[in-house]
Amino acid sequence: MFRGIITPMITPFNKNYEIDFVGVEWLINHLVRGGVDGVFPNSTTGESVSLSLDEKKKLIERVVELVNGRTKVLPGIGGNTTLEVLELGKFARDVGVDGGIIITPYFFKPTPEELKKHYGKIAESLDMPLFIYHFPALTGVSLPVQTVKELAREYSNIAGIKITHDSLIYLKQVVWEVKEVRKDFSVFSGLDQYFLINLMIGGDGGVVALSNLAPKLHRSIYDAWLSGDIAKSYSLYMKLLKLSKLIESGTSTIAAIKAALASVGAPIEPVLRPPLSEEKKEPERELLKEFMNYIF
Numbered sequence: 330m331f332r333g334i335i336t337p338m339i340t341p342f343n344k345n346y347e348i349d350f351v352g353v354e355w356l357i358n359h360l361v362r363g364g365v366d367g368v369f370p371n372s373t374t375g376e377s378v379s380l381s382l383d384e385k386k387k388l389i390e391r392v393v394e395l396v397n398g399r400t401k402v403l404p405g406i407g408g409n410t411t412l413e414v415l416e417l418g419k420f421a422r423d424v425g426v427d428g429g430i431i432i433t434p435y436f437f438k439p440t441p442e443e444l445k446k447h448y449g450k451i452a453e454s455l456d457m458p459l460f461i462y463h464f465p466a467l468t469g470v471s472l473p474v475q476t477v478k479e480l481a482r483e484y485s486n487i488a489g490i491k492i493t494h495d496s497l498i499y500l501k502q503v504v505w506e507v508k509e510v511r512k513d514f515s516v517f518s519g520l521d522q523y524f525l526i527n528l529m530i531g532g533d534g535g536v537v538a539l540s541n542l543a544p545k546l547h548r549s550i551y552d553a554w555l556s557g558d559i560a561k562s563y564s565l566y567m568k569l570l571k572l573s574k575l576i577e578s579g580t581s582t583i584a585a586i587k588a589a590l591a592s593v594g595a596p597i598e599p600v601l602r603p604p605l606s607e608e609k610k611e612p613e614r615e616l617l618k619e620f621m622n623y624i625f
Contacts, residue, residue, distance in 0.1 A: 331428070331458070331489055331515040332533045333366030334547045335403060336540040339586055340375040340388065342600040348384060350391055352597050356541070357395040359595070363544025366534070368392060369430060371405035373464065373493070374538045374583055379602040385417060390424045407432035407462060411447050418455045428458035430491060430536075435468035441476045448480050448487065458488035464519065465494055474502045481511040491536045493519030497526065504531045521573050525566040528554050539572060541586050546572070546623035572620055575612065584608040593617055593624055 341352025370392045371377040389404045406418040406429040463472045517536045518527035524535040540547045553562035579585030588608035590597040
């Protein structure tokens with residue numbers, strides 16, 4: 330079963346918009362030191378839709394090499410068609426990843442029946458742990474809880490779900506209803522703001538963007554929760570909510586995280602691939618100063 334903190338990695342770019350693998354190496358070491366339970370290259374936070382298939386493959390392969398068994402590698406292998414997911418998924422499996430994360434197709438707006446066939450075909454074809462990725466605000470596709478439940482019941486290698494959806498009702502329904510049929514089914518929140526809430530209602534952790542910046546903070550929240558120190562976990566969670574102002578008021582989550590990393594001295598350029606824009610305002614230095622012991 331998968332639990333804890335998985336980081337949806339930013340993809341560092343240089344000023345020519347090429348993947349900066351020196352930055353990728355720094356980020357991997359930063360996250361491993363911070364105690365994350367897994368890394369997620371080719372994520373939404375990593376601008377995956379801006380990467381070519383060849384770039385995605387190179388990034389997955391390099392991340393596997395750099396991690397070298399120190400944490401789990403769970404790349405994004407999603408795409409708009411079942412066949413492209415299978416191509417990237419087979420490549421990822423063959424280079425030694427620990428599983429794959431599959432966002433719902435985001436152009437055709439498939440029906441629940443088509444989504445079930447999509448995930449079912451992938452599960453039948455890829456012999457590794459797979460995670461559904463539900464992000465309706467960006468994909469325009471809603472995945473019914475009943476469909477998640479059916480997939481969990483029918484495919485043992487569909488290991489869990491990442492829910493990036495500002496709905497506590499949906500999150501609760503997946504945790505309670507799907508775990509009713511599969512106790513080992515992992516439910517991750519994709520929102521930093523729901524990280525502790527998800528644990529409190531029976532979920533398993535977070536695939537959370539701010540862990541790119543301050544992984545030690547998420548680790549501390551999670552460890553306090555596991556040890557039964559609810560007061561400490563809550564106190565640290567309130568700090569996380571304060572830090573989340575960075576991504577709530579910036580140009581975008583991706584831009585804010587890259588700008589924050591650059592401003593604290595990380596070897597990360599605040600560069601995004603067009604049409605996305607760099608952060609328009611300077612990160613709040615006083616806010617970041619308060620969290621330096623969770624960053625480095």
